[in-house]
Amino acid sequence: MSPTYSRRAVLAGTGAAAAAAATAALSGCEVARTADAPPSGTSLGRTADVPVGGGHVLSDLDVVVTQPEAGTFKAFSALCTHRGCRVDEVSDGEIVCPCHISRFAISDGSVTFGPADQPLPAFKLKVSGDEIMVA
């Protein structure tokens, strides 16, 4: 015998699922997605555009570029290791995920504040003149 459902229960369940999907879509969270490094030679912008002690997020490439010390540039995946949201801010020497406020060090991508418990994967880069590129 198959279970029976009231119309109200079905509609309530559908509404809850839709609300959860909408919340996930708004936050950008997905489960366990990770970013691969862009192809070698991909431009990550100009050195002058990366502040010393800070950085910026290249959303279209899912990459964060930082300059922890003058002349030292780093690149990391912009996808949070907690649940895959794209980090959206670099402030006070940390890369910040908006979904559950994990923070990562701009020097090595290590977790400085959870819930993430894995570092942001680092990508190799090279600087040619004033251009930063994926190595």
Ligand code: FES
């Ligand atoms: S997805 Fe949860 S802190 Fe980033």
